[in-house]
Amino acid sequence: MPGHKRMLQRGFPDPYSIDITEIEDFDNLHHPQGVIQEEQERAAGIYDSKQCYFLINGSTCGILAAISAAVPRGSRILIARNSHRSVYNACFLRQLQTEYVYPVNTRSGLQGQVSPRSVEKQLKAFKDIKAVVITSPTYDGIVSNVEAIAEVVHRWGIPLIVDEAHGAHFGLHDAFPENATRLGADAVIMSVHKTLPAFTQTALLHLCSDRIDPNAVSRFLAVYETSSPSYLLMAGLSHCMHMLETQTTRERIDSYVRLLDNFRSLVKGLSHLKVLGTKDFLRREIYDLDIGKIIISAGDCGLNGAELKSALLVRYLIQTEMASGGYVLAMTSFMDTPRGFDRLGNALLALDEHCTPDEWMEEPLAPVDIYRDQEKCMELYEAGDAAHEEVTLAEAAGRICADYVYLYPPGVPILVPGERITEWTLLDMEECKKTGLIVEGLLPSGGIEVVKIR
Numbered sequence: 341m342p343g344h345k346r347m348l349q350r351g352f353p354d355p356y357s358i359d360i361t362e363i364e365d366f367d368n369l370h371h372p373q374g375v376i377q378e379e380q381e382r383a384a385g386i387y388d389s390k391q392c393y394f395l396i397n398g399s400t401c402g403i404l405a406a407i408s409a410a411v412p413r414g415s416r417i418l419i420a421r422n423s424h425r426s427v428y429n430a431c432f433l434r435q436l437q438t439e440y441v442y443p444v445n446t447r448s449g450l451q452g453q454v455s456p457r458s459v460e461k462q463l464k465a466f467k468d469i470k471a472v473v474i475t476s477p478t479y480d481g482i483v484s485n486v487e488a489i490a491e492v493v494h495r496w497g498i499p500l501i502v503d504e505a506h507g508a509h510f511g512l513h514d515a516f517p518e519n520a521t522r523l524g525a526d527a528v529i530m531s532v533h534k535t536l537p538a539f540t541q542t543a544l545l546h547l548c549s550d551r552i553d554p555n556a557v558s559r560f561l562a563v564y565e566t567s568s569p570s571y572l573l574m575a576g577l578s579h580c581m582h583m584l585e586t587q588t589t590r591e592r593i594d595s596y597v598r599l600l601d602n603f604r605s606l607v608k609g610l611s612h613l614k615v616l617g618t619k620d621f622l623r624r625e626i627y628d629l630d631i632g633k634i635i636i637s638a639g640d641c642g643l644n645g646a647e648l649k650s651a652l653l654v655r656y657l658i659q660t661e662m663a664s665g666g667y668v669l670a671m672t673s674f675m676d677t678p679r680g681f682d683r684l685g686n687a688l689l690a691l692d693e694h695c696t697p698d699e700w701m702e703e704p705l706a707p708v709d710i711y712r713d714q715e716k717c718m719e720l721y722e723a724g725d726a727a728h729e730e731v732t733l734a735e736a737a738g739r740i741c742a743d744y745v746y747l748y749p750p751g752v753p754i755l756v757p758g759e760r761i762t763e764w765t766l767l768d769m770e771e772c773k774k775t776g777l778i779v780e781g782l783l784p785s786g787g788i789e790v791v792k793i794r
């Protein structure tokens with residue numbers, strides 16, 4: 341990220357010359373009636389949605405607004421446990437009662453799809469759920485069956501909100517999964533800046549049905565977004581949408597797909613490192629995969645994920661997106677060049693050839709089972725607002741967590757405020773730290789914040 345890969349966009353003006361405010365004829369993001377409205381309609385046309393909102397505070401503000409508009413304050417919501425922080429923050433701000441649906445844990449340790457059946461099970465168990473939120477694709481590019489989940493959710497007469505932050509390129513070519521905007525989702529939020537050529541912080545919120553009130557969405561966007569929206573960011577967004585409509589871009593996406601294919605053929609020669617593709621996963625574990633995400637498993641090459649990431653950076657000057665236990669994730673976009681793909685492929689082949697293999701080394705890609713079903717003792721907003729105190733990890737078992745604890749990346753919580761801390765979770769956290777993973781949410785002292793006992 342960002343998807344523009346720092347490439348100057350042809351035809352884009354001097355940034356200072358377009359950094360204006362709501363002057364005559366330049367419309368207003370919070371009450372669009374002119375050029376901004378036209379550009380939002382263009383984006384809705386590209387993704388076949390009913391209504392599209394330009395966002396300049398990232399998918400974050402779109403997720404906050406969609407949930408706030410769809411779910412009355414204090415009511416119940418079903419969210420995928422692998423949701424981004426913004427989903428949890430929406431639940432906190434709106435004082436929602438949260439129920440979770442867990443993604444399948446794949447044998448490789450990556451978090452897999454959210455199954456339609458697990459969504460249905462929760463909807464049957466909690467009849468007053470007002471909306472469902474899932475993430476598809478995930479940071480790793482794992483896609484759930486949005487169409488089947490939407491079908492289940494609509495049987496309960498409630499909306500499905502899809503966090504598609506990593507999928508703004510979906511539906512633009514047959515090689516990528518279809519976009520959730522065409523699969524029955526009611527609201528879809530996509531970070532254009534992540535996988536398409538647009539400035540950081542630019543995103544789109546699409547409404548695709550009448551199940552969420554557009555006026556409520558506008559009202560909440562005015563709460564969560566700056567009152568001084570950047571025309572530079574908005575111009576970047578509309579430049580990107582215009583690009584998507586051109587034949588040149590369609591050809592560029594075709595050649596991007598060929599580059600991804602060629603890259604995967606080149607790295608077939610690896611003996612110790614592995615580049616994962618769809619065939620490595622069972623259909624039961626994932627529904628589909630974004631081929632634009634390149635997951636490089638360290639295999640038995642004698643390095644863990646963090647060491648492999650560092651070797652790529654230090655020895656080959658290649659900046660990858662993230663490392664986890666046993667893998668590195670490289671994010672691509674149609675702005676990547678043939679030379680970039682060659683450099684990555686050749687760096688992997690060279691590392692593979694000169695590695696010191698360790699046949700005992702091969703571990704799951706990510707810690708398996710760490711995202712277990714935790715006991716909820718309080719709603720997350722109750723725990724967040726309650727008085728807190730600090731305890732050491734040795735004293736923490738049995739106490740109620742007051743903050744999020746998560747591995748970063750991918751930023752998915754292991755513990756949510758209001759959940760009981762167990763011996764097992766503490767052991768898992770220790771294990772993660774030993775393998776070089778970053779456990780966030782602990783205090784600088786190494787302790788943890790818990791709800792104060794009165």
Ligand SMILES: Cc1ncc(COP(=O)(O)O)c(C=O)c1O
Nearest residue numbers: 397398399400424503505531543
């Ligand atoms: C799955 C997911 N959802 C939402 C977001 C928030 O997106 P943004 O950075 O555009 O606010 C992120 C950011 O990394 C993400 O990974």
